[in-house]
Amino acid sequence: MKMNLFPTKELKFKLIDDQGETLNRLMRRTEKSENLTSQNTDKSFRGIINESQFKINSSAIGKGAFCVMTGEINANTGHVKVEIHKVFRALLSVILCFPIIGIVAMAISKTEDFSAVLVLVAVGQILMIRYAFIELAFWFLSKESLNRLRDVLDFEWIKN
Template sequence: MNIFPTKEKKFKLIDDQAETLNRLNRRTEKSENLTSQHTDKSFRGMINGNEFKVISSVIGKGAFCVMTGKINSESGNVKVEIHKVFKILLSIFLCFPIIGITVAILTGTEEFSPIFILVVIGQILIIRYAFIGIAFKYLSNSSLNRLRDVLDFEWIKN
C-alpha cells in the first residue's frame, strides 16, 4: 500500500517530437521552484531536452500534482505525483487521529480501550482513501487533460 497515490500513463504523439517539445516550451513558464503564480502560460516548471517536470499553472490547485515525463520520437510517458510540500502537510494530517487518541488517553478524558486502535486505523484509512485519494484523482485528471490539450497527443490504453 502506498501512502500517497501516483499515476503513470503513456501517450502517442500526433505531431513529431520537435513540434511537441516546441509547444510545451511555449506554454511553460520556466521555474526552478514548482510554485503557483499568476501567469498566462499553462504550466510552470523545467524542461531539459526531451524530459520535463511541470505543474499546472491553475492557482489554488495546480501545484498539488507534479508531472514528470519524457517525450520520445513517437511516444512518451508521464508520471503524476503529489508535490513534496503537500506530502508533508498531508502526512501531518494523517497523524492527527494518532495524536488525538494519545492526548485523550494521557489527559485521562478517555480510558484506553482496544477499540480505539480500530477507530484510529479507520480514521487514517478514511483520510487516505476518501480525502487524499479522491482529491488526487480529480486534480491529476485535470492536470493530465491540460497536458494533453497543450501537447496534442493520444493516451495509450494499458
C-alpha cells in the same frame, strides 16, 4: 502490488506531431520555474524542461501546484508520472498523524477510559483521510492536469 502512502499515476502516450513540434509547444506554454508553485501567468504550466524530459505542474491558481508531472517525450511516444507535490505530501502526512496524536493524548491524559475501540476508530479515520479525501483530491486534480497536458501537447493516451 506496491502500497504507496500517497497515490501516483503513470501513463504512456502516442504523439500526433513529431517530437520537435511537441517539445516546442510545451516550451512555449511553460513558464520556467525551479520551485513548481502556482502563480498568475498566461502560460499553462510552470516548471523545468531539459531536452526531452520535463517536470511541470499546472499554473491554475489554488489547485495547480498539488500535482507534479514528470515525464519524457521520445520520437513517437512519451510517458508521464503524476505525483503529489512534496510540500503537499508533508502537509498531508501531518493530517494523517492527527488521529494517532489524538489517541496518544487521550492515553496520556487518562480523561476517559482507554479502550481498543478508540484504536480502531483512529485506524478508520486514517483510512478515510487517505482513501476518501487524499485519493479523491488526487484523482480530480491529476485528471485536470493531465487533460491540460494533453490539450497543450496534442497526443493520444496508450491503453495499458
